[in-house]
Amino acid sequence: MTQVSITPLLMAGGAGTRLWPVSRDSMPKQFIQLLDDGLSTFQATLLRVKGAPFGRPIVVTNQEFRFVVAEQMQALDIAGDIVLEPERRDSAAAVAVGALLAQRQVPDAVVVALAADHVVKDVEAFRADCAAAGALAATGLIMTLGIVPTEPSSAYGYVEPGEPLSGKGASRLSRFVEKPDQATARGYLERGFLWNSGNFVFSAETMIDELERWAPEILAGAGAAVDMATSDLDFIRLDPSAFGTIPKTSIDYAVMEKTGQAGVLAASFDWSDIGAWDSLHAVAVKDEAGNVLQGPILAIDTTDSLLRSDDMLLTAIGVKDLVAIATRDAILIAPKSEAGRVKALVEQLKAQGRPEASEHLRMYRPWGWYQRIDLGARFQVKRINVKPGGKLSLQKHFHRSEHWIVVRGTAEVTLDDTVSHVHENESIYLPIGCKHRLANPGKIDLELIEVQVGSYTGEDDIVRLEDVYART
């Protein structure tokens, strides 16, 4: 088996709500610390493919998540290409763009395309499987990483292995099948089918050829989006109009179900896609009562449950097989067996126009983050955290004045034509209609309390006059 260099392609643009209220459109689950390892699944995925035989990673994400992606990569000291999708597309677009970019960097590149929200604990087995699949991919196969089912789940698509290939667990792939009902799934298990993990290993050239053959409009759109891409700070920004022509479909449907080049490797590593809160409970380390307790929790006579709280004290007495998730502004309670219905619940919340359905209380921005801490009829209070070097846009508001009180660090405040420094325990008043800008010229985080007063304190009362992050 030849050792090949493999380009990791992380697909990190999804915005799942199945782990609501922790995962929301504004900050989806791949960027959130779900387990006790101190990492998001995106970060854990990056670490799994760090170092030889893996090369510099390509991360494809939605442009909305660019700063969190950059920050989480920086925290791990991992450099890579961050490719920004101007709108949501399914996996076919990401794979096509990734294959094209990988080939530009390494003409005979082998790519491992990975979802950024899966959990794998046995990293060595994972890397060995990727290398084995990579060697087969270098021969022109598109290898699916198949998972040996632990139960007849109806939550996954299945693949049927065909003619064996050289190497343990490798075979040609006979066919893909959609998510079955449980009875059908039981039959699949008896016949040795595997779960389709949605992770693939292929040579860029093979994938591009197969896209050309089976989905030329996807390849054409992706090619144009890459050709006309612009570099913006550390990002590769795909051309929006070209990208917009790409059909919204999965790589499974666009290529894998049609190609004659498909293979499958039965993974030797553990795997979970944390598709719902009960999956997190299954994957996480449990105490002797079978509980996963994350955050400030007191649980009495509680068994086989997942209790998680970001901040508030969460207590339980005598519960069993329950999921209870508390964030600063929303709480979910459900039996583990009903955890799969969270997505439907979020749809209802969206239909009701509840902001908690999509938005987190803490909003991440390129310069740091802000969080509402109080809201009244004619006022709003926010805590604002600006990273060293961070700079908000030059802006003005029509309906509110603002009072800024610095509680840590030093602020550089532009107020109309003057620039001044406001230090810890000092404040400044920004009258309604003034042009103003906040920046952190210091070496530590700047924290301030903003008190807005006015007849309307909505986020959309903002005129951005200038912005270093190209948001005007």
Next chain:
Amino acid sequence: MTQVSITPLLMAGGAGTRLWPVSRDSMPKQFIQLLDDGLSTFQATLLRVKGAPFGRPIVVTNQEFRFVVAEQMQALDIAGDIVLEPERRDSAAAVAVGALLAQRQVPDAVVVALAADHVVKDVEAFRADCAAAGALAATGLIMTLGIVPTEPSSAYGYVEPGEPLSGKGASRLSRFVEKPDQATARGYLERGFLWNSGNFVFSAETMIDELERWAPEILAGAGAAVDMATSDLDFIRLDPSAFGTIPKTSIDYAVMEKTGQAGVLAASFDWSDIGAWDSLHAVAVKDEAGNVLQGPILAIDTTDSLLRSDDMLLTAIGVKDLVAIATRDAILIAPKSEAGRVKALVEQLKAQGRPEASEHLRMYRPWGWYQRIDLGARFQVKRINVKPGGKLSLQKHFHRSEHWIVVRGTAEVTLDDTVSHVHENESIYLPIGCKHRLANPGKIDLELIEVQVGSYTGEDDIVRLEDVYART
């Protein structure tokens, strides 16, 4: 039956934790709106005994609750005597003090002693029963209001009716029995026992005589505490040293189980002591799925449950017979059948030193309230609400500066030797160590945001130099 004038004696000093996290030591359940009637049970109790044949009420409460008692009475436009216990005692002390005070006002007073945390919906039946019991009390009996059991509960003490008296449901009382186990309770039900509601009707004279006979040290302590009581604003403040001599015991134990004068009236009204969250569910109006939903709730396929949230969005899928209670800083989840164990949970929290066990986030003060809205390493942010005419103490801090931003109304701010007015959308800075005072000279509530900055922001960093509420 002679119509007698009845003095209501409300016992409102308890600090139960069985409805935690809503009820806490700092603001117990009798002062909290538990049902959808817009009233606390204390207020509902006051309204039940408003107007003839009931006279001016006497409210016995702990001194810590004096301002909430005064405010809740004022909100109903009900005047009464507010008697302050300097420390916690059981019901014997309250009944003795109440009987003595009632007799001073009306020598042949008949008193109805009521717990302030019970729920009665049929007010007319309640009033008629009190009048009937009052007529018997005027003849020298101490009447217990007995409740016809709806189940063989082991949560209540029972009373055995004896020789019938004139009037429907009235009899002499043979004996009191302690909380039984369920099997014993079943026997009690068969023999016609009633629940002891802890509410009594008696003439002041009879009660004083029986205290003299069976518990002279209680009467002596109560008499001295009343004799040496001081008037403080609208309150009757019992003498602390005299009050401290009164044994901590219930009126049941001190008098009722011993006296030969006991009678019982089988109540014709509905009754609940809301002893736990499942009782609140039982008493409250339910939707067609059997749920009680209080606050911003979305419940899917949820049945026979109590979901309550003060503020945050609370969601549930597929739960049954559950209690979930969310406040701003603490959450409780338990099956209804386990709701009786909340008190034990709170004991554990207290042992762990969790402030949420005893204190609410919103702290009521004579001048209004404050609530922490954010807390950092070297800062704290509070929302402060001052009633019209309210005035905080003249104070200073050793470890923090304060920034006040008025978001509604007008503040009168004393800063060392100057007094100024700070209006909506204005701010003022109070440097560390300065003498300062906040007051609301206006006609509407004053709302302000206080940002504290310093190395220590605990409540106990305060020197009170002067206080209109006698707290220096």
